Amino acid sequence: MADAALLSIEKAERVFGGGRNLFGRARPAVHAVQDVSIEVRRGETLGIVGESGCGKSTLARMIVGLDAPTAGRIVFDGRDLVAEAGRDLRRLSREVQYVFQDPVASLNPRKTIRTILEAPLIHLLGLDKQARAARLSELMDAVNLAPEFLDRYPHEFSGGQAQRIGIARALAADPKLIVLDEPVSALDVSVQAQVLNILDGLKHKFGLTYVFISHDLSVVESVSDRVAVMYFGRIVEVGPGRSVFRHPRHPYTHLLLQSAPAPGRRSLVSDDATAELPDPYNPPPGCAFHARCPRGTDLCNARLPRLEAVSGDESHQAACFHPHERR
Amino acid sequence: MAEANTATGNPPRPVNRSSGRPDNLRLLLNNKLATAGLAIFALIVLTALAAPLLPLPDPDVTAPADRLFRPLSEGHLLGTDALGRDILSRLIWGTRVSLAVGISATLIAAFFGSLIGLVAGYAGGRVDTFLMRGIDMVMAFPYILLALAIVAVLGPGLLNALYAIAVVNIPFFARNIRGIALGLSRREFVDAARLSGESNAQILFIEVLPNVLPVIIITMSTTVGWMILETAGLSFLGLGAQPPQADLGSMLGDGRKILFTAPHVSIIPGLMIFALVMSINLLGDGVRDVLDPRLKSGALTRPLARTAVIRDIAPGDIEPSPGAVLDVRGLKTEFRFGGEVFKAVGGVDMRVGRGECLGIVGESGSGKTVAAMSIMGLVPTPPGRIAGGVALLEGEDLFAVSDERIRQLRGSAVSHVFQDPLSTLHPLFTVGDQLIEAIQSHRSMPKSRATERAVELLNLVRIPNPAERLKSYPHELSGGMRQRVCIAMALADDARIIIADEPTTALDVTVQAQVLALLDKLRRERDVGILFITHDFGVVSAICDRVAVMYAGQFVETGATGEILKSPAHPYTAKLIDCVPVLGQPERRLDAIEGRPPVVNNLPIGCAFAERCPRAQDDCRAAPIPLTEFGQGRAVRCIHPILMEAGHG
Structure with a gap:
């Protein structure tokens, strides 16, 4: 069971801009996501x-069908649902749901919580009034909110409560996969833990699969089974969470881990301003991280490294010609 | 999941906005001009509505014998016109017609204009281009010419004038509404509605329209007056109301030929138009101020340049602590909304x-943030005010010095870096x-010297190629570079204290690490003190020597960073450290803090954290808890602290 891929992304690419203008001149194009291939297994995070x-939010929007890849395929459970989403988003939305970063902005300020939560029940599941009422109380219970909150408006809620409503809405249509785009970064630290714990509980209770997107390494480490690190639109390293965090192979992952602030540790990073991304309109031919990389050689500048297994471990892959050794 | 039962077990009080903020009508009545407008407009409307009931002579009956009576003559309060018709009667009936035409034209224009704007803004792309270029074409005609053309095709008459005015005004609504709809359509709740399975039409009318409604009402309230004027204009030209029917414009037109012999015939309808349009505009502005979300946040109140200081007792001479550049004692800052006092900072020493x-x-x-902003008087007054304490900058009480002195110190001795x-x-x-x-504002020097100094400063914050970078605009720099520029500005004039409010929160992890390293280096090299505000203990460990943990307006624990992280004494500190995942310890169970912090307008007598504290006992709630010494250089506001021997995992 655990090995079956629920979602598989094959060479997905998203280009913004491009094409030609009125006078036939080429418009500048930005590759937000490039050549991303990854599988999400049933039941994993x-x-x-x-x-x-780095393109992580664009990737998330493509998975839920809010945006379409310009090349490549995104296959859900054997069917190319994402291609279908252009015609009928509802079919995909019954299977894949999304939790937004800003909990308050994702709730319509002029609707009660009841109206907001009923929308997917009406439009996606077509439930009648009685079934909706039953499902609503189930949902509120699942995210630990009192049922009397249903008739309130979003501005009456704190960030943590609003995010739980966002989670309840994602759960409403009983999806198999939930994409969580920075679900806790807008929340206070004490509330973060509440939401993370609820997400963890729901996953076991409903047998969900999560794609958890975040810039916060420690949060990702604590929730993920597998981790993919993205840089400049590409995946540069992917593998089991423990392996990626303990033994990062790509120099960028290494830098990220060194930079992350942690209680009781002083930073080891220099203060020089070399954190610039390459110009997206004029990307380098080789590795995008080359300019910042302490291990870079001429080879990195000339050719693009492919994502491949490092030192025999098939599950842990990095896109680097000179990966770090296993410590 | 026991940690997360805040809501089911004990539903927190909902934030009740209506008590904190008066309702819309009361806000409107607070505005004197708008109230006057409302009163005049209501009077005019009521009189016009009551026209059939009032004992008025028939407005259209001519009496050549009684022509051109002056006002206040027998039986004709406002006199008669060239055909001997009673002007008062014509005025009231005419106002009725003008109002009806103006308001109906507004409704028609609002309906079609809003519809076009909504569809254009939501659909975007080609539909938007097509619709809005059509609107542009309508706008490209001079409005009176367009109205004339429409009336010329349809023939003169009040109803045709109404259509013409409605058509001419559709672009105002379409453009206004399109802008708002465009912004709303890119908002997250629209994406969320799409993922909930709603169709485009459903999203447009169920999700977007209710949010646009206030803007439609604002636009209507500000255009009604204009439409009444336009109706009068067309009638004046003889294209609107046809004789003998009276409306304000045609009355004005009738009086034009005899303006010098009988001025009252045109002046009276003219004054009526003035009163009507003026009252509507005043009312409309008031309605806009109340409903406009951009003005709701208090943009109409103009805060003073410095926070008001209202200390009950002026503190005597306080000796600054030895070695302290900035020494804040017992700082109290409050906000007053209506009758309620929010004690945002309740006695803080820094x-x-x-x-x-x-x-x-x-x-x-x-x-x-309020505590830090209070130091240089940057908390907006009203509603904020400093209610107690002293802030000594090298012995000088910042709350007592003149406004001019504060202006000199801001950005020079004490500077800020924001998020x-x-x-x-x-x-x-x-x-x-x-x-x-920034350099020249504190020290006059020639531009060439100041430019050199600017290059030095950019060099100092490690910006590569500084001379070139001076010519860049902020949007051309990355977030990390921009923050470096802000730090350079803070150092422009020999700062002794930098107040840094979450300066790295908006930055990427790798950039954050660099900026922290830079700040750390600069403060050592240049001997600058930093007051660093953050929510992240990881960031604290990277840069801070000492740390103060704040809860509900008070410090609950202070001490050296290392010691507090190793063995927090206050239960809140311990919980705050425990609820964050730590890199390298993925298995650690996250320990959420139950409940929510108290609202600062209703603080408990005892410990503010007691409600959420696992160690709380009855004595915690009985009386205020003082900040007491707890070992070397440490203090804790707790009577049952976690003792060092117990240790902390």
Whole structure:
């Protein structure tokens, strides 16, 4: 069971801009996501880590059908549902749901919680009034909110409560996969833990599969079975969470782990300003991390490293010509 | 999941906005001009509505014998016109017609204009281009010409004038609504509705329209007056109301020929138009101020340049602690909304020495930012005010000095670095302009010297190629670079204290690490004290020597960073450290803090954390808990602290 791929992304690519303008001149194009191939197995939590501009949110929007890949396929449970989503999003939405980063902005300020939560029940499941009432109380119970909150408006809720409503909405249609796009980064630290614990409980209770996107390494480490690290639109390292965090192979993963603040540790990073991403309109031919990489050689500048297994471990892959050795 | 039962076990009080903020009608009545407008408009409307009931002569009956009576003549209060018709009667009936036409035209224009705007804004792309270029074409005609053309085709008459005015005004609604709808359609709740299975039409009318409604009402209230004027204009030209029917414009037109012999015939309808349109505009502005979300946040109140200081007792001469550059004692800052007092900061002591970094850690709403902003009087008044305490900068009480002195100190001796550099830097000036301005504002020097100094500063914050970078605009730099520029600005004039409010929260992890390293190096090299505000204990460990944990407006624990992290004494500190996942310890169970912090307008007598504290006993709730010494250089506001021997995992 655990090995069956629920979602498989094959060479997905998303280009913004491009094409030609009125006078036939080429418009500049940005590759937000490039050549991303990854599988999400049934019942696992796949963490996706990366900094701003690495394409992780674009990837998330493509998985739920809010955006369409310009090349490649995203196959859900054997069917190319994402291609179908262009015609009928509802079919995909019954299977794959999304939790937004900003809990308050994702709730319509002029609707009661009841109206917000009933929308998927009406439009996706077509439940009648009685069945909706039963499902609503189930949902509120699942995210630990009192049923009397149903008739309130979003502004009456704290960030943590609003995010639990966002989770309840994602759960409403009884999906198999939930994409969580930075679900706790807008929350206070004490509330983060509440939401993470609820997510953990729901996963076991309903047999869910998560794609968990975050820039916060420690959060991703604590929730993920497998982790993919993205940089400049590509996956640079992927593998079991423990393996990636204990023995990072790609120099970028290494840098990320060194930079992450942790209680009781002083930073080891220099103060030099070399954190610039390459120009997205004029990407380098080789590895995008080359300019910042302490291990880079001419080879890295000339050719693009492929994502491949390092030192015999098939499950742990990195896109680097000179990966770090296992410590 | 026992940690998360805040809601089921004990439903927290909902934030009740209506008590904190008066309702819309009361807000409107607070505005004197709008109230006057409302009163005049209501009077006019009521009179016009009551026209059939009033003992008025028939407005259309001519009496050539009684022509051109002056006002206040027998039987004709406002006199008669050239055909001997009673002007008062014609005025009231005419106002009735003008109002009806103006309001119906507004409704028609609002309906079609909003529909076009909504569809264009939501659909975007080609549909948007097509619809809006059509609207542009309508706007490209001079409106009176277009109205004339429409009336010329349809023939003169009040109803045709109404159509013409409605058509002419559709673009105003379409453009206004399109802008709002465009913004709303990119919001997350629209995506969420799409994922909930709603169709485009459902999203447009169920999700977007209710949010646009206030803007439609605002636009209507500000255009009704304009439409009445336009109706009058067309009638004046003889294209609207046809004789003998009266409306304000045609009355004006009738009086035009005899303006010099009998001025009252045109002046009276003219005054009526003035009163009507003026009252509608005043009312409309008032309605806009109440409903416009951009003005709701208090943009109409103009805060003073410095926070008001209202201390009950002026503190005597207090000797600053030795070695402290900044020494804040017993700082209290309050906000007053209506009758309620929010004690955002309730007695805080902060000491920062040369080259020292003090971290203030707390969750949102704990008062950490207000405490820091109070020092230089940057808390907006109204509603904020400093209610007690002293802030000594090298012995000088910042709450007692003159406004001019504070202005000199701001940005020189004490400077700030904020969370979002993109909103701190001015988007229309280059980085160089802004740096040079910062340098010259405190020390007059020629521009060439200031430019050299700006280059030095950028060098100091390790920005590569500084001379070139001076010519860049803020949007051309990355987030990390922008924050470096802000730090350079803070150092422009020999700062002794930098107040840094979450300066790295908006940055990427790798950039954050670099900026922290930079700040750490600079404060040592230049002997600058830093007051560092953050919510992240990881960031605290990277830079702060000492840390103060803030909860509900008070420090609950202070001490050296290492010691507090190793063995927190206050249960809140311990919980705050435990609820965050730590890199390298994925198996650790996250320990959420139950409940929510108290609201600062209703603080308990005893410990503010007692309700959420696992160690709380009856004595915690009985009386205020003082901040007491707890070992070397440490203090804790707890009577049942976690003792060191018990240890902390």
